[in-house]
Amino acid sequence: MISRRHLLAALGLAPLAGAIPVFGARAQGAPVHGLAMHGDLKYPAGFPRFDYVDAAAPKGGELRQGVFGTFDSLNPFIYIGDPAAGAGAIYDTLTLHADDEPFSEYGLLAASILVGPDHGFVDYVLRPEARFHDGAPVTPEDAIFSMEILREKGHPFYGAYYANIAKAEKTGERALRFTFDKTGNRELPLITGQLPVLPRHYWQTRDFGRPSLDVPLGSGAYRIGAVDPGRSLTLERVPDYWAADLNICRGRNNFDRLRFEYFRDETTLFEAFKGGAVDVRHERVARIWATGYDFPAVRDGRVVKLELPDHTPAGMQGFVLNTRRAKFQDRRVRQALGLAFDFEWSNKALFFGAYSRADSYFSNSEMAATGLPEGAELALLEPFRAALPPEVFTTVYRPPVSDASGQDRALLRQARDLLAAAGYKVVDRKLVGPDGLQLTVDFLMDDVTFNRIIEPFIKNLQLLGIAATLRNVDAAQYTTLLADFDFDAVVATYPQSLSPGNEQREFFGSAAADAKGSRNLIGIKDKVVDALIDKVIFAESRDALVTACRALDRVLSWQFYVVPQWYSGVTRMAVWDRFGRPATLPKYASGFSDTWWFDPEKAAKIKG
Structure with a gap:
């Protein structure tokens, strides 16, 4: 599999589940709510929430993130064009990866999962309540269409990633099966769970293989709001998001708006952060981390420097x-x-x-x-x-x-x-x-x-x-x-x-x-x-x-x-102190845009 955070960086996608090989037979023989690599899942069926979220986290506010470069497309699934950061966040996937387990995934669009003998196929039953933003139900036909269009016209990544999927077919009103071209590939059941499910009825009349600034239709916790081509994109939280009350979504997706501001050079981007126009900076330059953060907002505590352990492979x-x-x-x-x-x-x-x-x-x-x-x-x-x-x-x-x-x-x-x-x-x-x-x-x-x-x-x-x-x-x-x-x-x-x-x-x-x-x-x-x-x-x-x-x-x-x-073995972040975060952080992610929240009381105490 490719790790979630690196897949985002590579393709500009929304948070996706990581594909995990399923070793052993525990996932085979009966429908399950999730799949684990070793032994049992950490979270049993019906669990209330992930341990690394705060179920009482308030909703509201805005998170402003700075991006270097530009964009000319809202389609993050093709290699032509420069897709906007966050453009993939409007799509749900069949499963969701737990950030405190290295080898577990749980059903999102999928209500249940069944892995066939010798990992020859995987069955999914979709949740009846799953909806696109226009109210249309998410169907097996949508999932099958998504697999086909991504392999046919998507980034070459998808052709290689899904190469061993021989057939995708509808097996019931809300059920579908992915059949593999050979048995023994223990990763494929989880790879299929990564599939972003696209609305067939939207894309059938459009050219998927070409970059476009038309606002696409999704099903996720956010939809695309304001778009200023090449300059900024704002995602708006969907108030009636179909999955908001699922246990895997509690305490997540807390910001009302996710705003991505684009800058043509790194110096301007850093100055925007120092001036408070951008809320967070993931620092990748060691020299700047060591010498560039001696400015008033850091000295008086309005900006907090964090070094979070990174337990993921560096590659x-x-x-x-x-x-x-x-x-x-x-x-x-x-x-x-x-x-x-x-x-x-x-x-x-x-x-x-x-x-x-x-x-x-x-x-x-x-x-x-x-x-x-x-x-x-x-x-x-x-x-x-x-x-x-x-x-x-x-x-x-x-x-x-x-x-x-x-x-x-x-x-x-x-x-x-x-x-x-x-x-x-x-x-x-x-x-x-x-x-x-x-x-x-x-x-x-x-x-x-x-x-x-x-x-x-x-x-x-x-x-x-x-x-x-x-x-x-x-x-x-x-x-x-x-x-x-x-x-x-x-x-x-x-x-x-x-x-x-x-x-x-x-x-x-x-x-x-x-x-x-x-x-x-x-x-x-x-x-x-x-x-x-x-x-x-x-x-x-x-x-x-x-x-x-x-x-x-x-x-x-x-x-x-x-x-x-x-x-580096750490993730370096500098953050304007306008946010709250759960007491427990996930081991394999920072959780920043996913589980943190805007704190109006903190925000009122600082200016910037």
């Missing part, structure tokens, strides 16, 4: 090299480029020591490869030995560690030697390949925040004779270039969840390499990777899943497809 963030380009198809060239990036200097000089080095595609989780492969993992890798780098079996992968000088000569010499072995030589201070052309690397970015990190990297590459450049473009152009895979190197994140699965195909699978707009930015076409992804997806136990992830991690890491960057 991999790095400089992604596009292997569709011939110059990056040699593994030694990719390795050499990685040796020129001085993370230790960056962490010391730019990040105030706030980050840990990403050393795995499953960083900060048990799925990260450790030591040398042995036992079940070795047995999994052994059939592919001849097709893999020998280091997969002989050497523990670690990103290079520099002397933190900014120009580690020993690492640069290693890079020079690798490039020489790949057929490159220095001619008049230019690194020239066998084709007689200088090696070039163009970093494509839409966010100048990264400039200060990339520029020292470029200087080191230039010391090697590489013509390295940085190109900043606007968000719309960046989106188009990424969708067309028209770049040398970009910064990208491969988010992971507590239970990886089908999304790995879209990240690293061969079929996604040529799918326009897919997240296989690297361009990987490798039968070994494809086979290991299948092992992840069809894992029959938690141990088997962890083993397969570690094997996949090891293979990806030793191919040097990315230059690893960093991750």
